[in-house]
Amino acid sequence: MYPYTDFDTAFLAERNAQFRAQVARRLLGELTEEEFKPLRLMNGLYLQLHAYMLRVAIPYGTLSSAQMRKLAELATRWDKGYGHFTTRQNIQYNWPRLADVPDMLDALGEVGLHAIQTSGNTIRNVTADHFAGAAADEVADPRPVAELIRQWSTDHPEFQFMPRKFKIAITGSETDRAVTRAHDIGLQIVREDGALGYRVIVGGGLGRTPMIGKVLTEFLPEEDLLPYLEAIVSVWNQIGRRDNKYKSRIKITVHELGIDHIREAVEERFAQLRPLFSGVDQELLESIRAHFAPPAFVQRSTAPFDAAYAADPAFRAWADTNLVQHRAEGYAIVTVSLKAHGATPGDATSEQITALADLAETFGHDELRISHEQNVILPHVHRADLPALHAALKEHGLATANIGLASDIIACPGMDYCALATARSIPVAQQIATRIEELRIEQDVGPLKIKISGCINACGHHHVGHIGILGLDRAGVENYQITLGGDHTGAGAIGQRMGPGFAYDEIVPAIERLLHAYLALREDRSETFLETVKRLGLAPFKSALYEEGKAHAAE
Amino acid sequence: MKHKVITANALVEGDVIYLSPEGAWVRDLVEAEIFTDEAVAEDMLLTAAARTGEAVGVYLAEVTPEGAPAHFREAFRASGPSNRFHGKQTQREA
Numbered sequence: 001m002y003p004y005t006d007f008d009t010a011f012l013a014e015r016n017a018q019f020r021a022q023v024a025r026r027l028l029g030e031l032t033e034e035e036f037k038p039l040r041l042m043n044g045l046y047l048q049l050h051a052y053m054l055r056v057a058i059p060y061g062t063l064s065s066a067q068m069r070k071l072a073e074l075a076t077r078w079d080k081g082y083g084h085f086t087t088r089q090n091i092q093y094n095w096p097r098l099a100d101v102p103d104m105l106d107a108l109g110e111v112g113l114h115a116i117q118t119s120g121n122t123i124r125n126v127t128a129d130h131f132a133g134a135a136a137d138e139v140a141d142p143r144p145v146a147e148l149i150r151q152w153s154t155d156h157p158e159f160q161f162m163p164r165k166f167k168i169a170i171t172g173s174e175t176d177r178a179v180t181r182a183h184d185i186g187l188q189i190v191r192e193d194g195a196l197g198y199r200v201i202v203g204g205g206l207g208r209t210p211m212i213g214k215v216l217t218e219f220l221p222e223e224d225l226l227p228y229l230e231a232i233v234s235v236w237n238q239i240g241r242r243d244n245k246y247k248s249r250i251k252i253t254v255h256e257l258g259i260d261h262i263r264e265a266v267e268e269r270f271a272q273l274r275p276l277f278s279g280v281d282q283e284l285l286e287s288i289r290a291h292f293a294p295p296a297f298v299q300r301s302t303a304p305f306d307a308a309y310a311a312d313p314a315f316r317a318w319a320d321t322n323l324v325q326h327r328a329e330g331y332a333i334v335t336v337s338l339k340a341h342g343a344t345p346g347d348a349t350s351e352q353i354t355a356l357a358d359l360a361e362t363f364g365h366d367e368l369r370i371s372h373e374q375n376v377i378l379p380h381v382h383r384a385d386l387p388a389l390h391a392a393l394k395e396h397g398l399a400t401a402n403i404g405l406a407s408d409i410i411a412c413p414g415m416d417y418c419a420l421a422t423a424r425s426i427p428v429a430q431q432i433a434t435r436i437e438e439l440r441i442e443q444d445v446g447p448l449k450i451k452i453s454g455c456i457n458a459c460g461h462h463h464v465g466h467i468g469i470l471g472l473d474r475a476g477v478e479n480y481q482i483t484l485g486g487d488h489t490g491a492g493a494i495g496q497r498m499g500p501g502f503a504y505d506e507i508v509p510a511i512e513r514l515l516h517a518y519l520a521l522r523e524d525r526s527e528t529f530l531e532t533v534k535r536l537g538l539a540p541f542k543s544a545l546y547e548e549g550k551a552h553a554a555e
Numbered sequence: 556m557k558h559k560v561i562t563a564n565a566l567v568e569g570d571v572i573y574l575s576p577e578g579a580w581v582r583d584l585v586e587a588e589i590f591t592d593e594a595v596a597e598d599m600l601l602t603a604a605a606r607t608g609e610a611v612g613v614y615l616a617e618v619t620p621e622g623a624p625a626h627f628r629e630a631f632r633a634s635g636p637s638n639r640f641h642g643k644q645t646q647r648e649a
Contacts, residue, residue: 027567029608047611049632050642052569080641095641098567344638415628416636424631426638476626 001064001367002147002291004112012109015116015155019043020102027099042122042160044115045101048419054093054101055118056108060128060146060170061089063368068357070111072350078104083353085338085346087372087410087459088167089127090118094417116154121162123153123233129171129178130371133292134333134379136325140189140196142172144289145225148281152226159233163240164248166233167205179372181213181492182206182464184250185232192219202232202262203254204492206458211251212492214259216266224270227277231270235262295365297328300384308387315390317443318401323386326379332386334364334378335371336393337400337408341437345411345429346374355396363389372461373410375403406441406448406515407433410461414454414471415478423471423478424504425454431508436515445515448529451486464488466530467514468495469507480507482514484541485533498542510545517544557625558618559596560587561603562632563610571632571643572610574603580610582646584633589622590615 004012019039026036040046044055056071063071071091075083078100079093086092096104108114118125126146133141149168153159159166170187171178180186186201198220204213220228236250239257247256254262308315324333336356339345348356360368360378363385369377381389393399402408409432412418414425429452436442451465455472462468468483479501486495502510515529521540522532533541561574572580573587581587590596596615604613616632617625624630635642 032607033566033611047564047569049628050570050635051564080639096569098569415631416638424637426636430638473628478627 001062002112002143002288008112008151009109011155012112012114012116015043015114016102016105016109019105023098023102038120041120042117043101043105044118045096045098046119046419048094048417049415049421050417051095052098052101053417054096054104054115055086055090056093056113056115057118057125058089058091058113058370059150060126060132060143061130061370061372062128062132062143063370064111065357065361065366065368067111067113068360068368069354070107070113072353072357074104074107075353076350077107081351082347082349084344084413085348085370085374085376087374087412087461088125089130089370089372090125091370092413094413119165120160121164121166123156123159123166123168126150126153127167127169127178127183127372129173129176130369130373130377131177131324131333131379132172132369133294134326134331135173135175135177136327137175138172138327139174139191140172141292142170142178142187142189144285144292145187145189146170147288147292148226148285149229151284152229152281158230159237162233162237163242164245166236166250168229176489176492177371179461179464179488180204182210182461182488183213185229186213187225190219196222198222198225200228200232203251203259205249205251206461206463207249208246208456208458209252209255210458210463210494211255212494213251214254216259216263223279223282224274226281227273228266228270230273231266234273235265235269239265294328295367295380297331297380298382300330300382302330302383304388305383305386308390312387314394314399314401315387318390318399319386321401321405322403328380330383332381332383334381334386334389335403336376336378336398337402338375338398339402339408339433340397340400341402341407342430342434344426345409348376352396352398355392355398359389359392373408375408402442404447404449405443406436406445406450409433409450409452410465411452412454412459414452414460418454420457421454421471422456422473423454423480425452425460425469425471428452428469428471428480428504428507432511435508435512439512441515441519444519444525446525446528448515449488450511461488462486463494464492465495466533467511469511472501474501478504480504480510482510482545484514484538485530487530496538498538498545500546513544513548514541517541517548556591556593556596558620558622559590559615560584560618560622561590561596561600561613562587562616562629563603563613566607566609566611569611574599582643584618584624585622587618587622589618 201213364378411429453460483495
C-alpha cells in the first residue's frame, strides 16, 4: 500500500484548510452559490435531492484496514451509519451537513484519503482491476502506475477546467475487470518482447451516447506513459467541444474527428511534451512499486477448507460463487457480496465496514478492495482461513453467495438520492433480487449481469449489462427500458434495446419473463444467458417480453 | 395557472425546504404557500432566490390543488428515499 509522503500529507492538509475557509466564507455569505459550487465539486461535495452528498475516492479501489475503519467512522459520526460504494470505486455519504464536511475531510486525511477530483470537469479517481496484485492471470499489478497517475492528475494545473470530466481505468490482465473500453482512457498493461508497456484505448464511455473505446496504440513503452497521457488530455482539452455538454466528452471528439486524426494530434503533442519528462516520474514509479510488493504468502495445509467444503453446504455454495483463483498457492480472492437479496446494492453499515476492516486484518494481510460491481474484496486470504472468515461474515449479514449471479446487481442511487435521476433504480434492484430468491432459480440461471441506471448518464453501466435497465421519466411516470446483450469484458458490447419500456410495477415481472425464456431456450446448463442471446438474437426474448406479457395482462 | 410552491435546498443542512405564507423556509410541504397567480409566484421566486445565505437552487414546483406533489420527483423530495426510512418521512412521524 502506498503511504503518503510528507509532501502528500502537507498538500492534502493545505487543500483541506483551503476548503474549510471556502465553506466558512460561503456560510458567512461572502461567496455566492455560483462561486462556491465549482469549489465544492472539486472537493467531492454535491447537493443532491435530500441533502449534500460527499463522494470520497478510493484510488484504484484499494484500502487498508485503517482506511476502511475511518470510512465507518465517518458514517457513524457525520452521516446516518452507512455508506454507499459506487461503480467508480468511490464511497458516497448521503447525509452530511455542509458545516461538517471540512471535519470529514480532515478525518479522511488522517488515513491518506480524500475527495479531490471526485467531481467537476477534472481527471477523476483512477480506477483499476479490483483483483490487482492477486489475480492469477495478471501481467503486472496496475496499482503502482495508477498511483503515479493519481499523483500526476491531482491538481494538475492544465486540467482543472476541462470541457467535461475525464475518467481513466487500468488493468494488468487480459481479462478486463476494470471496464477499460468504457472509459475516456483505458490502459491495459501488456508485455512485448519481455518489456512492459501499455495498450492505450481512448474514447470509450457510456451515458447518452455509448461508445466502445478504440485502440490509440497497441504498445506504448512504459516510460512514455505520463507524457502520452498528458498529450491525449491536452489535445482534447483544446479541441473538445465546450459549446454542448452532450458532445464534450472525448468519445465524441474521437467519433467526430476519427481515431487517426486524434492519433496524429496526440503524436504531435507527445513529441513536444516528451523531452519535458526527465525520467523523475520513472524514479517515482520505482519507489511507489516497492510499496505494492506482494504480502508474505505462507505455505499451510488447506485441510480446514476441504473439511468445511465437504461438510457445510452453505460454505460450499459460498465458496463456489464468491472465490476466485489466487496467484499464490493455497490462497483465494474473496468477494464479499454487498447484495444480500432485498438490500440496497453497494450499501454497507458502519458495523459491517468495521467488521470487514477487522477481518481483513485478521485473515487478509490488511488489505481490501472495492469493485466497480459494488462489492468488497479481500484479495489475499489463505484457504485454511476461509471457514472462519465465512462464519464471521455470516454474523454480519455479509455471507450472501451470489457473486456473478442474477441478484449481484449493479444499481446507481437513482431518484432515491440523485438530483439528476429520472427514475428510481435501487427499489427495482431490491425487488428483482427478492423475486429471484423467491423463485429459487438463481443457481439454475447461472452467470448473469443485470445493471440498472436511473438516468441516461448510465452510472449503473446498463449499456454493458447482459440485461440492462434504464429508468426514464415518460410523461411524469417512471418507465424502464430494457437492453440485452451488453458486455464489459473482451472487446466490449453495447446492449441492444428491446422495445417499449415498462412501468415501475411491470419491470420485475418483465425481467422474470426474460429469465424463464432463457431457461427454456438454452441448449443446456453450460450455455450462459449471454451466450444464448448471442446464439438466438433478440427475437425470442422480445417475444417473451411483449407477447407473453400481453397474454399475462389479458388473463 | 397551475398550483405551485417555492422550493429549494437549505444551505447548511442541504434538505428540502419550502417557502411558507409568512415568508419563512419550512421543512414540510403542507406548510408551504400555494401560488395560483403566475405573476405573484414569479415575483416571490425572485425575492426568495435572492436569499442565497439560506437556500440553494430555488425554483417553482407544481402541486395539485390540494397541495400534493404533482410529479413523482417532488413526491420523493417531500418524503425521502424509498429504500431507507430516512429524511422527511421520519420527521413527519415524529
